[in-house]
Amino acid sequence: MISKQSIIVAKWEFLRFFKWKQQLISYLLMMSVVAAVALWSYFTDESRSVYRIAVPANFTISNSEQFEFQRPTIALSEQLAQLTQQQTWHGVVTLADNEVVLHTLAAKKWQQQLETELNDFFRQQYALELNLTAEQLAQLEQPISLEFAYLDENFKGKDTPEKMIALAVLILLFIGLSTAFGQVLLSITGEKQQRVTEQLYAIVTPQQWMDGKVLGHSLSAMKAMLTSALVMLLSYIVVSVFVSDNGIDFNWLNCTVLAWLVPFALLGVLLSAYFMGAIAASIDDPNTSGKGAVMMITWLPMLFTFLVIDSPTGNAMTVLSWLPLTSFAAMPVRMAMVELAWWQPALSLLLLIASLYWLRRLAGRIFLRGMQMYGKEPSWGQIVGWALSNKTE
Amino acid sequence: MQLIVTAISKDYGNIAAVSQVSFQINSGDIFALLGPNGAGKSSIIRMLVGMTLPDSGSILVSHQDQHYDHVPRRLLGYLPEDRGLYPDKSIEKNLLYLAQLHGLTKQKALKEMAHWLEVFELTERRHEDLKQLSKGNQQKVQLIAAVLHRPALVILDEPFSGLDPLNQEKVVVFLKALKAQGMTVILSAHQMAMVEKLADHMLLMAQGKIILAGTLADIKQQAGLQRQMMISCTEPVALEQLQQWLPDLDIQALSSTRFSIKLAPQHSVSASLKQLLNQLELSQVEMQAPDLHQLYLTAMANHQCKDQA
Structure with a gap:
């Protein structure tokens, strides 16, 4: 069905567009880009640093791998001044009228993790206020598991x-x-x-x-x-x-x-x-x-x-x-x-x-x-x- | 290979590209298709190659006791009018690819290639990309591509175009070599001097029709162009005197001692010369036959006059 001539044309066409040197260079280039992205991600990964966060004295939140919570005794204005000028802290958390405010110099990726940890802390606080046990709290936090049962056997x-x-x-x-x-x-x-x-x-x-x-x-x-x-x-x-x-x-x-x-x-x-x-x-x-x-x-x-x-x-x-x-x-x-x-x-x-x-x-x-x-x-x-x-x- | 073309016609819409054209090409002949642009030469070539079919008429091809209604691809070497190869590939790669498509083994192709590259003095440049070559050298590579597989019939559409006089002469030698190897050659060209040196038979066309056909001698006869005898006398002679000695001939005085005498086919050169030598002393006699270029121009002019009439 396919003649010898067709095979010769096919080989010619395939090799015409097959530039192995360029191909190799493009793969090397692609690998270099991937490596550069990986290295960039590694060196800019904020999760490996420890951040100092000033919290009110009555906050019983414990330190975690990423955050060290400090309870300074100085006034808030002074805390904020230190945050801005000396960078003693990476953030200052305040609580007023049930509203939690995080004061920082600018938006950073680590702030999302801090938000999660603060949420967990407050949830536990509310549970304690409601006299809930740890198991009850775990049950509340567990999402509903919906199983799918398909009737079409195929x-x-x-x-x-x-x-x-x-x-x-x-x-x-x-x-x-x-x-x-x-x-x-x-x-x-x-x-x-x-x-x-x-x-x-x-x-x-x-x-x-x-x-x-x-x-x-x-x-x-x-x-x-x-x-x-x-x-x-x-x-x-x-x-x-x-x-x-x-x-x-x-x-x-x-x-x-x-x-x-x-x-x-x-x-x-x-x-x-x-x-x-x-x-x-x-x-x-x-x-x-x-x-x-x-x-x-x-x-x-x-x-x-x-x-x-x-x-x-x-x-x-x-x-x-x-x-x-x-x-x-x-x-x-x-x-x-x-x-x-x-x-x-x-x-x-x-x-x-x-x-x-x-x-x-x-x-x-x-x-x-x-x-x-x-x-x-x-x-x-x-x-x-x-x-x-x-x-x- | 022998070709017998009988009354082929080809129309493109309202334009009759070829009208009732018949000719025969014998094995080993060099056959030239002549005519101005748009005369129908390339249309005939494309029908011979099998790229288009004639609307009417027939093409009969005979080769080694086999008969075909078109030229089989394996027996054909073709240089198209619109030519080109792969510019970003070397001469060797281009030629090897085409030779292998023709069915040659790599070894055989390389051997043939070496011979023809030597002929065209391109051996040293065989690894260069085609785009690095001059137009003339690219043309030579294209000519090699057409004959590498030693076809029985070579069709060359304007093989001299784009070549300088030296390279045109090389192509003449190349075509004579093909003929010597027994190949039948069909070519179309505008370079009449080259065609005159090469062609055994020719076909002069205009507007898709045959104007003149045959050997060069046949065509000259058909065109009715006369030979000219240029004579120089040792002493001045009156034109009237000469006219008396040669009453049937058309004589023109170029000076008092130099004259041009037109000889029709029925007039004998020796008889006329004898007649003159009886009467006067000649210092120089020169024969001038009309060349193909003159013949072509005259034939085209006559055709235009007929057409207008």
């Missing part, structure tokens, strides 16, 4: 790990298609501008040319998705090991869902790349044509799926998961969240393959007809006419 749950995987795939698809979008447009219209197309036409058929282009840029898209997935995975490992101190746990990875996700994602990238290729092939001059923006339609499946992700059993998600132009994004998400019979994703996949075949032929046809028009851009009416006709040359 619904796997609201925030399952599978949903997270599906969401990650949506993000990866978006990254992949954004990569393909730029490259397909640049490569096809650029080749026309550089007058290479006519030369290539004499060597390979329009279909071989289109197949090669789409394969090459789909590979680039998949490479972008794979590297982004690795970055996501690395981030997860770093957070699990160094931040949460939990160790690495991959039990949440559902291999069945993953096995379905991969073909849907790959076919989705190919389908979108063929669509982009068809539109780009109909553009004669990207500087004057308005058709380039139409290629962004390929982002809609992800957007629509994202909009209905919280209703995986709803009609909208069902329709999206069957429609061949959106199923590559919607079906994996639906599968991740709802238990489906095996034939449903299988049939959806078959429909997707059939659409891919049709779009592949159409893209080749548009390129051929576009070449025959010499400097004239086909109208939308003509493109629709070619899409409906099955005539091949």
Whole structure:
């Protein structure tokens, strides 16, 4: 089905946009930025400092890790003067008519923690006044735990790990298609501008040319998705090991869902790349044509799926998961969240393959007809006419 | 490879780009398509390449006892009018890519490339990006790209454009080398001097129609352009006297001792000269045949007159 010539074109296109030195530099740059942000956060972390807070003498609040409460005997005006001039204290707390006021030089992040600690202190004071025991107080502070019982047996749950995987795939698809979008447009219209197309036409058929282009840029898209997935995975490992101190746990990875996700994602990238290729092939001059923006339609499946992700059993998600132009994004998400019979994703996949075949032929046809028009851009009416006709040359 | 083109026509909307054009190209010939811009040369080339189909008429291609209704891609080498390669890639990478698309192995492609780069004196520059080369050198790379796979038929749309006279001569040598290797060459050009040196057959077109066709000699005959004999006499002679000696010929006096005599195809040079030498002494005799450039201009002027009439 895919000729040797198409493979050569695909390899050429992939390597044309694969600048490993620049890629390496961009990764190093990204890592440097992350490291700089981490270092900045570490050195500006206010939670590691101890703050001295002046409180009224009758405050029985105890010192905590972050706050040292002092009870000065001097007048409030003097306390405030010292706060301003000598910075003896980081803050001065006053209580007047049941209103607590924190006097500081300016707003700081540590003040939120102080607010929490003051709230806890006052809550305990009120509890003591009401003669509540510590258990009663704990019960009052405990939020209501609402359990969800889903009667639809097929619904796997609201925030399952599978949903997270599906969401990650949506993000990866978006990254992949954004990569393909730029490259397909640049490569096809650029080749026309550089007058290479006519030369290539004499060597390979329009279909071989289109197949090669789409394969090459789909590979680039998949490479972008794979590297982004690795970055996501690395981030997860770093957070699990160094931040949460939990160790690495991959039990949440559902291999069945993953096995379905991969073909849907790959076919989705190919389908979108063929669509982009068809539109780009109909553009004669990207500087004057308005058709380039139409290629962004390929982002809609992800957007629509994202909009209905919280209703995986709803009609909208069902329709999206069957429609061949959106199923590559919607079906994996639906599968991740709802238990489906095996034939449903299988049939959806078959429909997707059939659409891919049709779009592949159409893209080749548009390129051929576009070449025959010499400097004239086909109208939308003509493109629709070619899409409906099955005539091949 | 032999091509028989029969009554092909191609319209673009209301414009008849090519009208009922027929010609034949024999294997190993260099065939030139001549004509002003918009004459229909590129339209014919695009039909031969298979980029467009004729609205009517037929193209029959014969190669090694096989017959086709278009030129098979594997047998074709093509230099399009709108040309260009990948400017940010080296000569070697550009050529290797196109050669591999033609089905050549990397080893074979490199061998062929080395030969042609040597011919065009580009060997030392093969690792340079195309954008670093002059327009002429880019053109040479494009020519190499068209023949790297040793096709049976090479179609070159204006191969001399953008080249200086020295490089035009190099292309003439290059095309003769292709012919020597048995390749059939079709080219379109405006450089008549180059075409005159190369073409076995030619087709002169205007407004999509054939004006003149055949070998250079055929075309000269069809155009009716006369040879001229320039004579210089040792002593002054009156024009009337000369006219008496050569009554059928058109004679013009350039000076009292120098004359231009137009010879129609039926007139013999030796007979006319003999007649003159019987009467007077000549210090110089010079034959001037009309070149393709003159022929082209005359044919186009005649066509315009007919068209206006």
